[in-house]
């Protein structure tokens with residue numbers, strides 16, 4: 316299981332990025348089981364990269380290849396399978412359903428392709444300190460609570476790659492480390508890779524490789 320970046324550069328970036336970045340315009344191969352840290356100052360294209368890898372947008376030159384299949388050639392059905400079975404994500408802007416409860420937001424995702432039984436939702440929520448929020452609509456939760464909902468939601472499915480776009484921006488160190496620990500355990504269960512993009516270097520993410528975007 317490999318995810319490859321082949322000379323990828325957003326069409327809206329100028330060629331200067333080629334020399335500055337360790338990711339844009341490079342040939343990189345990410346393998347299952349790796350922990351990849353991408354240090355990405357604001358505006359360097361972190362969210363663009365995550366959306367490209369998830370197959371939501373394709374305004375880039377170069378190619379992204381998953382197990383020798385170019386995402387450019389994917390049909391909508393291929394993308395649905397890719398996101399259901401192989402790649403999960405925590406979006407920077409979370410994308411929860413505001414009128415659904417915390418429990419419903421997570422359960423909706425779980426039902427698409429269950430990796431865990433439903434009881435796991437409460438267990439994870441309690442572990443991350445939001446067990447008392449399961450019946451609350453997500454729109455009334457604080458942003459830091461919503462981040463933890465999005466993290467748990469991302470762990471309900473099978474995946475080979477877990478994409479994280481600034482997942483801890485509203486969490487203190489203790490909550491962040493707690494959530495990271497859970498994600499590491501879940502990645503191990505699947506022998507999956509984590510691709511973790513953040514504004515700065517975070518020392519408690521045990522990355523195996525680090526890149527500056």
Ligand SMILES: Nc1ncnc2c1ncn2[C@@H]1O[C@H](COP(=O)(O)OP(=O)(O)OP(=O)(O)O)[C@@H](O)[C@H]1O
Nearest residue numbers: 327355356357358359360361362363364374407514
């Ligand atoms: N579709 C687009 N068309 C044109 N420019 C875009 C497009 N998407 C993003 N950009 C620009 O590319 C740059 C990087 O955007 P992106 O959202 O990927 O940044 P980021 O590194 O995630 O930033 P932040 O950490 O501040 O969220 C920004 O200057 C943005 O305005």
